[in-house]
Amino acid sequence: MSSAKPVPAAGAAKPVTTIQALNMALEDAMQDDKNVLMLGEDVADREGGGVAGVTRGLSSKFGDKRVRSTPISEQAIVGAAIGAAIAGMKPVAEIMLMNFTTVCMDMIVNHAAKLRFMSGGQTGVPLTIMTMSGAGIANGGQHSDMLESWFAHVPGLKVVVPSGPAEAYGLLRSCIDDEDPCIFVEPIMVLFASGPAPQRGSRIPLGKANIVRQGTDVTVITYGKQLQEVMAAADALKDISVEVIDLRTIAPYDKETVLASVGKTKRAVIVHEAVKDFGVGAEIATQINESLFGKLAAPVHRVAGKFSPVPFARALETAFVPSKAEVEAAIRSACGKGGK
Amino acid sequence: MANTQAQNAAKATPSRETLLDIFRRMALIKQNDERFRQVIRTGRLIMPYYSTRGQEVIPACMSVNLRNDDYVCTIYRGIHDSLAKGVPVKYVWAELAGKATGTCKGKGGPMHITHPASGVMVTTGIVGSSMPIANGLAWAAQLRGESRVAVANFGDGAANIGSFHEALNLAGAWKLPVVFVCQNNRYGEHTKYEVTTPVDQIAKRAASYGMPGIHVDGNEPLAMYAAAKEAIDRARSGGGPTLIEAMTFRFHGHIMGDMDEYMPAGEKQGWIDKDPFPKYRAWLISQGHATEEALAATEAKIEKEIDEALEFALSSPEPEAIELRRDVFAQELAV
């Protein structure tokens, strides 16, 4: 069972940002296993240690052979990472922004995801792709998309989205340990968020959700940046007991925890930033319906990004992402307390 | 430069033993290809087949210069590369038949033959995708200080896709121990080289990646051997990557069933008339490297191996449905 609090919490030192937590995770992983490699655009210290500073200090400590800045060549980056992974290395490839995965989808979808299956298990691809994205800092339509459902739709890929520093550390360590390719999505607003420092060496298992808040009236399922909005909404709704689940891993997601919770509350709201249509919420809502139809007290509600490219203007960008007010309204509606 | 290459070529004259090894690998490819096509026409193998007949010299000459632990990545028209590298014939046949005993348990098929024990790490069905992955294999070898090399095979069509540029650029920048082998068979699918490619030799593109480019007659064993040896030796000794453009031709078009309607009349026949296999066979005998009897014995041995492989493939069990849950991830999927 998942614990009620973010893991790990006890004994935490002073707060750190998610960027710092990821940096610690990479440092510890490289320290623990000499097969762990890092490659990507500007990842070495000479080039600034990554555009968000996630890899800062690593090349100075582990050398620029293990932490290697690459040309702006996403196919070459992921291809080299796949080859090294097949050869027994544990590469971590940084694709600077999630929209840039579109120019290396062949390598990710046709190769990283499928080589184990197509080879009958002879070759595995223990590769982690770290990539950041998300609305909120005026980056516009080609630098902000949350595309996790694209990858979750591909058999052979694991998809992880952390909601804070401790999650980021523990999940990234698990991705690097994993024998299969993992897409590690860093929501930009989460990168800059602070939280309790992770316990060095800790792991958060992939495929396990976290019940962040216990409740009895409704289950809100979310992940990544939207956990903040959902927690704020849950706090604000004094008359409704809200259970909040942070999925942590999108693929494979923790169906057991979700179904057990919704089976108890009989109401579900799914919240994510990626556009609603054909998104992660659609899949989870369907599985809830397939398993709990007849037991539900209300239709499954979804609150997600509007069906639009991520806009630039602040007013539009704000309207695009799910707001605390929208989450509150959806929770009220699910609980039959609509109106206002 | 030309002088150095000539000297290298002179130094690279293969021993008699190697000459016969090249012949054996060419025969292995040719005879398997002939039988694949024959059996496909009986309806016993149902698969897309991209014949490699006519391109035997290139992988035969590459592979005699490679070690078992050297890496090869190839493409959907790549069964010759796999056979030459040593993937066991019976497991190849079983894979083509979609059987549980195949190289990939029947889960890959003809476009995805994989056999790490022979160094065949990836066969891709995507044009251009062998190159970026070969870089990674070479990078791992470089990091570990191993003397392994990686070979990326691809066609002339793949030299026009973006991954070619990205991969060769990275290999040049990182001085990776990789050999890029462009098997230029003059057509990308059904489109002639000149229609799609504004430079007369793909090898010339090597200059822009800071690596040597070798343009060679890929149907001429001695020349191909010298090119292969030069490039593989360079990679193994830390000298970085090479782009080889080996000129050849596919005798059976793009895909089995190809009617050649896109080719000028007589073009294919002109190449078949210069078939490198009988030519090399006759040369070995005329030069006293082998007797007719010895070569016939090699061919008979291969034929017997194919008979056994076919029998093995057809009599092997089908994969079970549970295989859909296996190898998606390292851990079997729950029901």
Place this chain on the structure above:
Amino acid sequence: MAFEVLLPKLDFAMAEGTVSEWFAQDGATVKAGAPLYALETGKAVQEVEAPASGTLKILVPVGEAYPVGTVLATIE
């Protein structure tokens, strides 16, 4: 043992084919490698050779489309 003559896949986008002509009559003796029937696919008509030698027993008429893998005849 009878050797089955199966409808082959001879093109990438081929799911079915039609025998447009048998070059031997039902009951005739055929020789492996000799042209046995003409196969019409979406794209072309190709001659296909007998996979074995023996007595031909035709199982499908000309002019009708069958899926790849169909037993067209046996040779005993």
